[in-house]
Amino acid sequence: MPKRATHTFESEKDGLENTDLVSLLCLCCGEQVLILGPGVTLSSLPRRRTDGAHVLERGETVFKLNSKPGMTKLLRREKGYERQWRSNCWNCDVPVAYRCEADPESRLTYLISDAVGTQSDLYLQLYQVPPCIQDAALRTVRVALEVSCEQPKKAITHVSDSEVGVAVCSQNREGLANAEVIELMMKVLCVTKQQLQLSRGWSQKSRFLLVSGMGAVQVFKALRAVVETELLPFTANNKRETVGAGDDIGPAATAGAASHVARRQWEDGEATEDLAAPPSIKEQTFRN
Numbered sequence: 001m002p003k004r005a006t007h008t009f010e011s012e013k014d015g016l017e018n019t020d021l022v023s024l025l026c027l028c029c030g031e032q033v034l035i036l037g038p039g040v041t042l043s044s045l046p047r048r049r050t051d052g053a054h055v056l057e058r059g060e061t062v063f064k065l066n067s068k069p070g071m072t073k074l075l076r077r078e079k080g081y082e083r084q085w086r087s088n089c090w091n092c093d094v095p096v097a098y099r100c101e102a103d104p105e106s107r108l109t110y111l112i113s114d115a116v117g118t119q120s121d122l123y124l125q126l127y128q129v130p131p132c133i134q135d136a137a138l139r140t141v142r143v144a145l146e147v148s149c150e151q152p153k154k155a156i157t158h159v160s161d162s163e164v165g166v167a168v169c170s171q172n173r174e175g176l177a178n179a180e181v182i183e184l185m186m187k188v189l190c191v192t193k194q195q196l197q198l199s200r201g202w203s204q205k206s207r208f209l210l211v212s213g214m215g216a217v218q219v220f221k222a223l224r225a226v227v228e229t230e231l232l233p234f235t236a237n238n239k240r241e242t243v244g245a246g247d248d249i250g251p252a253a254t255a256g257a258a259s260h261v262a263r264r265q266w267e268d269g270e271a272t273e274d275l276a277a278p279p280s281i282k283e284q285t286f287r288n
Helices: 117-126 176-189 217-226 251-268
Strands: 022-026 032-036 053-059 061-064 067-077 080-089 093-097 108-111 133-137 140-148 156-159 165-169 195-202 207-214
Touching: 022 117, 032 207, 067 093, 133 217, 140 217, 156 217, 165 176, 176 195, 176 207, 176 217
Parallel strands: 140 165
Antiparallel strands: 022 032, 032 061, 053 108, 067 080, 080 093, 093 108, 133 140, 140 207, 156 165, 195 207
8 A cells, every 4th residue: 555645835935025015004093904016105106086096906006905895885076976885994994995896806996095004104193293393395304493502411302392402512602502403413313414404493592404314203203212212301400519619518508698699680780781682472482
């Protein structure tokens, strides 16, 4: 009786790497719903003039849609009516695509505008990029800065809706502070000096920074990471006071006298020459 042998055969692999494929996520729940073939991106897909949906043509575009059947809708168009067989996200059941034919193997599939996106698009919704970081042009970002000079160390102090706080050690004269801001941003954003351009803002402290070669989400993630990973909390008044050699009591005893003298000088008008004019109501910023 002949012996039986078991042979295992595997299908040939196409040799595609994971980096060659583009994964698109549902912008509602963040789960993967679409995979595009090599050389295909969401921006390269043609759009439908009717509603701006991205067109997936079977046979022309390599794609895999991970969805489940949804509802059938009848919409009124300019030249009549249109029936849509919609496909929903497999996880959150939100419509992501539709067909204009009942056949699931129809030639054209339409991706609903702003229904799917890349990881960066998802970050834009999750992190809520503040208004002070905006896309100015293609791969160019404008950042509103608030620069505080003569601080103990260089740091990114905060990221708020109105500005990104930057602390530098130099004085605000002869371009020293601006050069220090550029140097700090080069390290934080990992860019070259040619990719940064600094201009003056609406006040003495404000600046506008143009970053080329990056997106708003990338800039925000880099700035936020620096603020969150700061080991020691930044304080503007953490300079140590120097005490004379013969003073064995310490600075605590002289703090009250120093503040009293400073207030008397302010009341007598002796120390008002270095003070700037008070800002107008429009320039004043109130924070909680």
